[in-house]
Amino acid sequence: MQPDERGYFGDYGGRFVPETLMPVLDELTEAYNHVKTDAFFWAEFNELSRDYSGRPTPLYPAEGLSKHCGGAHIFLKREDLAHTGAHKINNALGQGLLARRMGKHRIIAETGAGQHGVATAAVCAMLGLECIIYMGEEDIRRQSLNVFRMKLMGAEVRPVSGGSRTLKDAINEAIRDWVTHPQETHYLLGSVVGPHPYPMIVRDFQSVIGKETREQALAKLGRLPDYIIACVGGGSNAIGIFYPFLEDKNVKLIGVEAAGRGIITGEHAASLVAGKMGVLHGSKSYLLQDKNGQIRETHSVSAGLDYPGVGPEHSYLKDSGRVEYVAINDKEALDGFQLLCRTEGITPALEPAHAIAYAAGVAGSLDKEKIIVVNLSGRGDKDMDIVVEALGVQP
Amino acid sequence: MNRIDSVFNRPEHKALIAYVTVGYPSIEATLKVVPILAKSGCDIIELGIPFSDPLADGTTIQKASHYALQNGVTPKICLEVASQLSQMVDIPLVFMSYFNPVLWHGAELFCRDCADAGVDGLIIPDLPPEEGSELEAITKRQGLDLIYLLAPTSTQERIRLVAERSRGFIYLVSVTGVTGARESLPADLETFIARVKALAAQPLCVGFGISTPEQVRQVARLADGVIVGSRIIQLMKAEEPTEAIASFVKGLRSAIDKPTAND
Numbered sequence: 001m002q003p004d005e006r007g008y009f010g011d012y013g014g015r016f017v018p019e020t021l022m023p024v025l026d027e028l029t030e031a032y033n034h035v036k037t038d039a040f041f042w043a044e045f046n047e048l049s050r051d052y053s054g055r056p057t058p059l060y061p062a063e064g065l066s067k068h069c070g071g072a073h074i075f076l077k078r079e080d081l082a083h084t085g086a087h088k089i090n091n092a093l094g095q096g097l098l099a100r101r102m103g104k105h106r107i108i109a110e111t112g113a114g115q116h117g118v119a120t121a122a123v124c125a126m127l128g129l130e131c132i133i134y135m136g137e138e139d140i141r142r143q144s145l146n147v148f149r150m151k152l153m154g155a156e157v158r159p160v161s162g163g164s165r166t167l168k169d170a171i172n173e174a175i176r177d178w179v180t181h182p183q184e185t186h187y188l189l190g191s192v193v194g195p196h197p198y199p200m201i202v203r204d205f206q207s208v209i210g211k212e213t214r215e216q217a218l219a220k221l222g223r224l225p226d227y228i229i230a231c232v233g234g235g236s237n238a239i240g241i242f243y244p245f246l247e248d249k250n251v252k253l254i255g256v257e258a259a260g261r262g263i264i265t266g267e268h269a270a271s272l273v274a275g276k277m278g279v280l281h282g283s284k285s286y287l288l289q290d291k292n293g294q295i296r297e298t299h300s301v302s303a304g305l306d307y308p309g310v311g312p313e314h315s316y317l318k319d320s321g322r323v324e325y326v327a328i329n330d331k332e333a334l335d336g337f338q339l340l341c342r343t344e345g346i347t348p349a350l351e352p353a354h355a356i357a358y359a360a361g362v363a364g365s366l367d368k369e370k371i372i373v374v375n376l377s378g379r380g381d382k383d384m385d386i387v388v389e390a391l392g393v394q395p
Numbered sequence: 396m397n398r399i400d401s402v403f404n405r406p407e408h409k410a411l412i413a414y415v416t417v418g419y420p421s422i423e424a425t426l427k428v429v430p431i432l433a434k435s436g437c438d439i440i441e442l443g444i445p446f447s448d449p450l451a452d453g454t455t456i457q458k459a460s461h462y463a464l465q466n467g468v469t470p471k472i473c474l475e476v477a478s479q480l481s482q483m484v485d486i487p488l489v490f491m492s493y494f495n496p497v498l499w500h501g502a503e504l505f506c507r508d509c510a511d512a513g514v515d516g517l518i519i520p521d522l523p524p525e526e527g528s529e530l531e532a533i534t535k536r537q538g539l540d541l542i543y544l545l546a547p548t549s550t551q552e553r554i555r556l557v558a559e560r561s562r563g564f565i566y567l568v569s570v571t572g573v574t575g576a577r578e579s580l581p582a583d584l585e586t587f588i589a590r591v592k593a594l595a596a597q598p599l600c601v602g603f604g605i606s607t608p609e610q611v612r613q614v615a616r617l618a619d620g621v622i623v624g625s626r627i628i629q630l631m632k633a634e635e636p637t638e639a640i641a642s643f644v645k646g647l648r649s650a651i652d653k654p655t656a657n658d
Contacts, residue, residue, distance in 0.1 A: 006525060016494055016521045018451045020546035020571050022553060162457060163447065175450045180572040182548055279495045279521070280448060292469040293499025294447040 001246075001316075007196020007283075010319065012312035015195040017175075017282045024182045029197045031102045036204075041097065048093055049208065052126065053083045055090075057209075059216035059373070064343035065356075069363035072370035075225070077213050077241060079377045080348065086378030087209060087237045088119035088190060094205030096123035099186035106130045106181065109188040110174040112139055112167030112233070113304035113351065114146025115378055116190030121155035131155040134174045136165040139303045145382050164297045167233075167307045171281050191234025192311030195282030199311050206240025213373055214244050221371060227362060229254045230375035231355040232272065232325065233305035235314045237377035246322060255314065256358045258300035259327035269298040271310040272318050272325040285312040301330035301386065302350035304378075328354040334390055336360060337380065349378035350386065398487040398515050399540050399563040402438045403598040403619055409651050410564075410620030411436055411611070412600055413627055413644065414491065416443040416459040417476050418468030420631055425476055426483075428631065428640055433484040435641045436648030440484070441518065441622065444473045444492035451493075451520040453575025455625040470496045470505070474512045481513025489516035489542065489563075494526075502530055506537040516540035516563045524560045531560065540564075547571055547587050551594070558595035564620065567591060567601045575625045577604035580613060588617045608650035615651040623647060 007013045015025060035041040049055040057078045066074045079087040092109075099107060107129045111117030117133040124131035133150055137159050140147055150157050163169040171194075178187045192199045192206070217225055228245060230238035232255040245251045260268030268274065271286045278287035280295055288296040288308040300306040317323040328336070333350055336357030340348050348356055352375065359374045366372075380387070402410050413432045417425050429440055445460035445468050452460070470492070477488055490509060497505050497519065509517065516539055522530065524543055534541040540563030545554060548571060557565060567588065570581050581587075584601070591599055601614045602622030614621045626643070633639040 014526055015523065016526055017523065018520050018546070018568070019523055019544045019553070019557075020548050020568060022523050022525075023548045023550050026550075162461075168448065172448055172450045176453075176573050179451065182571055277498075279498055281450075282521070287495075289495070289499060292471070293496035294464065295495070 003196060003200055009313045009316035012285050012315040013196055013199060013283050015282060016279045016284065017195045018179055020179050020182055025195055025197065031098060032197055032201055035098060035101060041101065045094055045097055049090070053089045053093060054081065055208065056212040056216070057081050059213060059220065062344050065340060065360070066363065068339070068343045069360050071368065072226070072363040072366035072372050073368070074359060074363055075371065075373045076376040077209060077373055079209060079237065079375060080346070080379035084115070084119045084122050085381065086115040086119065086349065087206060087240060088116040089122065090208055090240070091190065091202050091205040091236060092116065092119035092123040092188060095186070095188045095201065096127050096129065099129065099188065100127055102186065104184060104186040106185045107188050108132045108134065108174050108177050108185055109190060110134045110167065110170035111190065112170065112306060113302065113349070114139065114143040114150070114382060115304060115349070117155070117157070118146050118149045120188050120190070121150040121153040124155065125153045132177070133157050134160050134170040134177070136160045136167060136170050138165040139167065139170070142386055143303055143382055166303065168295065175281070191236040192239050192313060193234045193281055193283065193309055199283065199313055202236050203239045203243055203313065206236050207243040209237065209240040209375065210242060210244035213241055217373070224248055224251050225371040225373045227252045227254060227370070227372040228375070229256060229355045229359045229362070229372060231256045231305060231351045231377065232310060232314060233258070233269065233307050233351065234309070235311040237375050239311060239313055241375045242323060253323040254358065255323055255325045256354045257325060257327040258302060258305035258354060259329040260299040262329055263327060267299040268327065269300045269306050269308065270327040271308060272314060273327045280309045283312045285315045286310055286318070301333060301390065302354065304349070304351040305354065326358060328357045332357045334387065337387060346376070347380035348376055349380045350383045352377045397538065397540065399439065402487060403564065409615040410438040410598070410600060411644070411648055411651060412439040412441055412602070412620055412622040413437045414441040414443060414622060414624030415627060416445055416456060416463055417473045418445065418463035418466050419459040419628065420462060421466065422468070422472065422476060424631060424636065426479060427637060429480050430483050431637050431641050432644055433486050435644035437486065437644060438620070439487045439489060441489050441491045441624070442473065442477055444470055444490055444496055446493040446496060449493060451573055453573040453625065455628050456574050459628045470500050474508050477514050478512035487515040488513065489518055490514055491518040491520070494519050494522045502533050506533045506539055509539055510537040514539065516542050518542045518544070518566060520544060524556050527560070542566055544568055545591055547581070547583060554591055554594045558597065561597055564598040564600050565591065565595055566622070567599055567618065569601050569603045569605060572603065574603050576606035580610055585617055608646045611647045612650040621651065
């Protein structure tokens with residue numbers, strides 16, 4: 001669905017930002033509405049998606065994994081093969097082109113796992129834009145490989161020491177930068193969160209994943225899949241693959257959040273499964289908060305899912321019942337990670353390892369005729385240190 | 396007439412507004428310093444409810460908020476502190492809170508509790524008028540002013556919108572940026588204030604980045620009130636905070652009242 005005039009998906013969304021940014025958001029909305037129907041803009045986006053990002057990414061029949069699970073056929077949408085190693089490049093490319101069109105040459109972005117930071121740094125290098133990435137100190141520690149990649153591509157990485165020193169705090173700091181330099185800066189937000197129009201813009205650029213999946217399923221299988229499963233942190237890869245299937249009521253859509261050390265421990269990042277409505281980072285959505293309305297610290301083995309909020313459209317899709325949201329804990333995700341390594345020779349990022357783990361369970365309970373597509377949103381090179389540490393030295 | 400309006404109805408009087416984070420560095424300190432602020436020449440006190448993610452604040456207030464939260468300060472405690480303070484001082488108290496704690500508390504209940512505590516108004520930096528209709532209706536019912544903000548980036552259209560809706564006064568954010576002391580006032584401040592003055596009937600109070608007597612004096616010549624925050628928070632950690640703050644605020648007061656003293 002399209003958000004309403006005020007940027008709401010049902011009860012969720014809106015614009016809860018300091019006044020300084022309201023005119024900037026109006027300007028962004030107007031610029032985006034303008035390019036939405038501009039054939040030249042999309043021609044360039046599509047051309048670069050093909051030649052720079054390597055799209056379309058394959059829809060791969062994971063025979064080994066399917067056989068292991070002993071039920072439904074699992075297909076992987078290989079976003080891990082996209083340039084820079086994750087789906088994040090789709091949005092970074094789209095917004096980079098939009099920023100250039102708006103005459104904004106200074107790009108700021110936040111990053112958690114570093115995938116969005118790397119994608120943004122790459123696009124800025126390619127388009128000749130200045131690039132500053134905010135990243136929590138804790139994430140810098142656990143995703144150091146991506147920090148080097150960003151720096152190599154000319155980005156300045158600014159460590160964020162406030163709060164839990166993770167993605168949430170990186171967004172706070174990026175917003176503070178944006179409030180200070182609103183005229184010349186484009187904030188290249190990396191997920192379907194934030195004030196309107198971001199949840200809509202990011203979704204539109206990411207929906208290329210679902211559009212391709214649809215065409216590939218019809219071409220390859222002659223029909224749509226029965227299930228589509230994707231991990232949800234902020235929710236951009238999930239909305240990207242779900243969105244073109246929302247009207248296909250026979251396709252079951254499942255979003256997998258991070259249950260961390262377990263929902264009952266409180267140390268998790270499952271906003272939709274265990275949160276309540278609140279306002280953070282400019283929009284109203286499900287949110288993990290304490291009994292006084294303070295934002296709770298979250299935990300996930302995966303930096304990209306370690307976030308207390310979620311995109312407002314997901315909140316809407318949860319309430320409407322169109323998408324089912326579940327949670328997978330750290331241990332299950334690590335099992336999913338190893339399972340895909342062993343059965344397919346593919347190393348997933350820890351984020352989609354949550355989706356793999358859940359899909360493996362679902363597949364085992366289904367007939368062989370059923371088809372499951374898992375969005376393999378990124379590759380796992382960045383996570384090697386964490387996995388080695390979590391599993392002990394011998395993998 | 397409510398108490399905020401009466402501050403601005405005194406002829407030839409410019410308002411001095413002080414911000415403190417409730418519970419920084421302790422609840423006792425807040426209870427002690429607010430009466431001193433009132434006695435030293437402040438006309439309105441802005442009580443900051445600490446929030447985990449204060450994205451409109453610079454490092455000084457971020458740290459104060461974090462510290463207060465570590466001390467266990469909650470919106471409920473802030474209401475209790477306000478209730479005690481309203482017995483101790485005669486000047487209006489306004490809460491400055493991010494929207495989520497208000498929403499979580501329940502907007503209706505929160506506003507009723509504010510009214511009961513003797514609070515006169517609310518400033519919510521992440522609630523633009525587009526999102527404020529419901530809270531406006533509730534605050535009106537409870538006799539509270541919902542004070543909106545304008546910024547140098549605000550368009551004519553947005554200035555008109557806030558001029559239609561803000562009650563008590565309009566909070567002009569002096570700079571594009573976050574809270575925190577700065578060396579000089581922005582060059583376009585006079586133009587910005589004039590743009591708002593042309594469209595708004597409410598008193599205009601200017602905050603963000605104002606911390607010295609000279610800055611206060613300059614702003615008071617252009618606007619109806621001046622808001623000082625981060626510098627007071629810094630002084631809360633001085634060796635003799637009450638004395639330091641009293642003499643700082645008296646200095647600001649006299650800079651406002653004798654605007655030509657240094658000319």
